[in-house]
Amino acid sequence: MEFDERFRQSHSYECLLFDLDDTLYPLSSGLATACRENIEDYMVEKLGIDKSKISDLCNILYKKYGTTMAGLRAIGYEFDYDEYHSFVHGRLPYEKLKSDHVLKNLLLSIPIRKVIFTNGDKKHAAKVLSRLGLEDCFDGIICFETLNPTNGSSSYDEESDAKGGLRQTSSTGVFDILDHFSRPNDDSDLPKTPVLCKPSEAVMEHALKIANIDPKTTIFFDDSVRNIQAGKRIGLQTVLVGTSQRVKGADFALESIHNIREALPNLWEDTERSDGVRYSSKVAIETSVTA
Numbered sequence: 001m002e003f004d005e006r007f008r009q010s011h012s013y014e015c016l017l018f019d020l021d022d023t024l025y026p027l028s029s030g031l032a033t034a035c036r037e038n039i040e041d042y043m044v045e046k047l048g049i050d051k052s053k054i055s056d057l058c059n060i061l062y063k064k065y066g067t068t069m070a071g072l073r074a075i076g077y078e079f080d081y082d083e084y085h086s087f088v089h090g091r092l093p094y095e096k097l098k099s100d101h102v103l104k105n106l107l108l109s110i111p112i113r114k115v116i117f118t119n120g121d122k123k124h125a126a127k128v129l130s131r132l133g134l135e136d137c138f139d140g141i142i143c144f145e146t147l148n149p150t151n152g153s154s155s156y157d158e159e160s161d162a163k164g165g166l167r168q169t170s171s172t173g174v175f176d177i178l179d180h181f182s183r184p185n186d187d188s189d190l191p192k193t194p195v196l197c198k199p200s201e202a203v204m205e206h207a208l209k210i211a212n213i214d215p216k217t218t219i220f221f222d223d224s225v226r227n228i229q230a231g232k233r234i235g236l237q238t239v240l241v242g243t244s245q246r247v248k249g250a251d252f253a254l255e256s257i258h259n260i261r262e263a264l265p266n267l268w269e270d271t272e273r274s275d276g277v278r279y280s281s282k283v284a285i286e287t288s289v290t291a
Helices: 005-009 031-045 051-065 069-072 081-088 101-108 122-134 158-163 176-181 202-212 225-233 256-265
Strands: 015-016 112-119 139-140 218-222 237-241 252-254
Touching: 031 051, 051 176, 069 081, 081 122, 081 218, 101 122, 101 256, 122 252, 202 218, 202 252, 218 225, 237 256, 252 256
Parallel strands: 015 112, 015 218, 112 139, 218 237, 237 252
Antiparallel strands: none
């Protein structure tokens, strides 16, 4: 466990922002592997993608777009978001997650606002928190539906991703991204995804605005290096979870979320919430989570 000594002397924080999967529970649970298998099955069974292309396609889409789902939509596949989530998350072995009384006590003992920020859908978030026994530990949830409302409207300004040189997908067919990357000298733009998710810096900034979170007084916990690095670039204090090796962009590296008290004792030293913290109604929609 590595840490920056300046945190020992830092001023009070107003919010702790937590990723969900493989952050609040360990990667060893097996849910990530099961999720990947479900995604691959969906691509074959529902989208008719050649099974021989699935592995390479998943890797490229995840790397370039943040989630495979976002990448599939970018390259031209049309599908219902709820159906996708039901197929991918609905069949996960949630029984592998057990109540974590240690983490629950740790979280409840921190007198600071706590918010979940996940790319997953609200049903998945509710199921995970229920299985872990943590449903009463958080003040709000930023999830897929928060950033991708079902009515298709979003206050997100898409100009932010222009920096990446992305463009909208042609309606005439599916963009062959595997062929695109098989030609090393092809520097043409990649199609743009309509799905908003981490690690897009613009999307993350938008999420913080929705939840009325000030990055300067917030600590962000995530198991993804790229999410952590994106968080650092938008001004968050960052904690990489799942490894003791700190990387560029991470202020802390915790092998387990259970090490939070050892690394950040000052969180318990702040006995009162900041009076300036206000809760966003858009996030409060997802506050009460049930199984």
